[in-house]
Amino acid sequence: MHQIEPHVRAVAGVHSPATAVTDFSAICEHLAAELRRAGSAVLLNAEVTNIRQHLGRVQLETTVGQYHFDRLIVCAGLFSDKVAAMVGASPDPRILPFRGEYWTLAPQRQQLVKSMIYPVPDPAFPFLGVHFTKGVYGDVHVGPNAVPALAREGYSWSKISVADTWESLRWPGVAPLVKKYWRTGATEIAASVLKPLYLRAARAYIPSLTMGDLQAKGPAGVRAQAWSKDGSLLDDFAIDSVGPVTLIRNAPSPAATSALAIAEYVTQQYFH
Ligand SMILES: Cc1cc2nc3c(=O)[nH]c(=O)nc-3n(C[C@H](O)[C@H](O)[C@H](O)COP(=O)(O)OP(=O)(O)OC[C@H]3O[C@@H](n4cnc5c(N)ncnc54)[C@H](O)[C@@H]3O)c2cc1C
Known part of the structure; x- marks a missing residue:
């Protein structure tokens, strides 16, 4: 681990040399082009x-x-x-939207991350927790976290849909979900709005990170999390x-x- 990711602090690591990162938009464009060449229509x-x-x-x-x-x-x-x-x-x-937010690592600090640094998944939670990904263009993303989105396409806190939120609140799974995950949920929401808490999660892996290293909140994604009536997240x-x-x-x-x-x-x- 010290040779492969020298800036990481951890008890132990598992090296996966075949894991890779890719430009997924480029893959989709190629798939669409192949389909069109084969005579299929792609409607956007x-x-x-x-x-x-x-x-x-x-x-x-x-x-x-x-x-x-x-x-x-x-x-x-x-x-x-x-x-x-x-x-x-x-x-x-039904679908419960969870937003995953990223911070971008300052360009002069990108050398802290050589490839991808991931935590060991905790089977009690459907999400991995903050991790580090070096993109194909050398940019490093820190994240994603997992916060409830207030709209199906809620890519930021300001994007709110009363109808989507009301539908989620009326689902029978809401009470067991809140009972099981309220502590994790509260920690994730706090780290979403308070940068020092997000930094603390990231520093669990790279202790030399500072506030200035996390630059402009990058892109966010919304996960389509399937959610059962009994409150379990599939x-x-x-x-x-x-x-x-x-x-x-x-x-x-x-x-x-x-x-x-x-x-x-x-x-x-x-x-x-
Ligand atoms: C933050 C984040 C990070 C992730 N990281 C990874 C990763 O590193 N590796 C990985 O493998 N996966 C990752 N995923 C998961 C991956 O994105 C999903 O598993 C995958 O996109 C699911 O594919 P899908 O086709 O089911 O849905 P989607 O990719 O969401 O596609 C659904 C499509 O249907 C369209 N649609 C919906 N309703 C309608 C309608 N009524 N009419 C027409 N079109 C409609 C939507 O516009 C959308 O284009 C990540 C997801 C998130 C949110």
């Missing part, structure tokens, strides 16, 4: 507003027109429960079928890394 900025089933076929109503399919696979992330409702699937699990994939429609209702990290393997699994399990 097209919201699915309703799904009807008729005589074993699926009719998709979107903001850019109607489409008909024999089979449909739904991967709607933060809206996967809303789209599941369109086909009459069970309302359980940490495995949740896949349902309603007639010819297959719904991917929970695809937690590392579902981006494993996207092609998941696609293979879904087509084998649900299309034969």
Whole structure:
């Protein structure tokens, strides 16, 4: 560990030499280009507003027109429960949005992180906790944390949806969730608004970090966390079928890394 990540303080480390970081937008653009070359259409900025089933076929109503399919696979992330409702699937699990915020490491301190520094996952929690990732362009992100988002697409504290928040508060899983995670939740929220607390979490791994090393809060992501009626947060994939429609209702990290393997699994399990 001292040779590979000399600035890290830890009891022990596991080295994973095959772990890599990538530019995922570039991967998506390549996948879209391959699909188009193979004759498929890729529609962007097209919201699915309703799904009807008729005589074993699926009719998709979107903001850019109607489409008909024999089979449909739904991967709607933060809206996967809303789209599941369109086909009459069970309302359980529903989606609880959790924002993951990052700080960016000051350029002159990027050498503190050689590659990726991750904590050992705690099976009691669905999220890893703050970690360090060196991006493909040399930039280092510190995070993400996990705070409840006040809107499905709540990429900052100021983005609030009363309807989304009210829907979450009315879900039967709210009381058991709060009972189980209130302490962790309060710590995460405090570290989100108070930079010294975020720094303290980061310094657990790299003690030489200072306040000035964490620069401008970087981009944030919102996790689509599936949440059961009994208050549990699902940490495995949740896949349902309603007639010819297959719904991917929970695809937690590392579902981006494993996207092609998941696609293979879904087509084998649900299309034969
Ligand atoms: C902060 C953060 C860090 C992460 N880090 C990693 C990582 O390091 N490695 C990793 O493998 N994974 C990571 N993940 C997880 C990864 O992003 C998800 O597992 C993955 O994106 C899930 O894929 P998906 O297709 O189910 O949903 P999404 O990627 O969310 O895609 C759903 C799509 O459906 C669209 N949509 C929704 N509703 C509609 C509608 N009605 N009509 C039309 N379109 C609709 C949305 O706009 C979206 O484009 C991270 C996630 C977050 C939030």
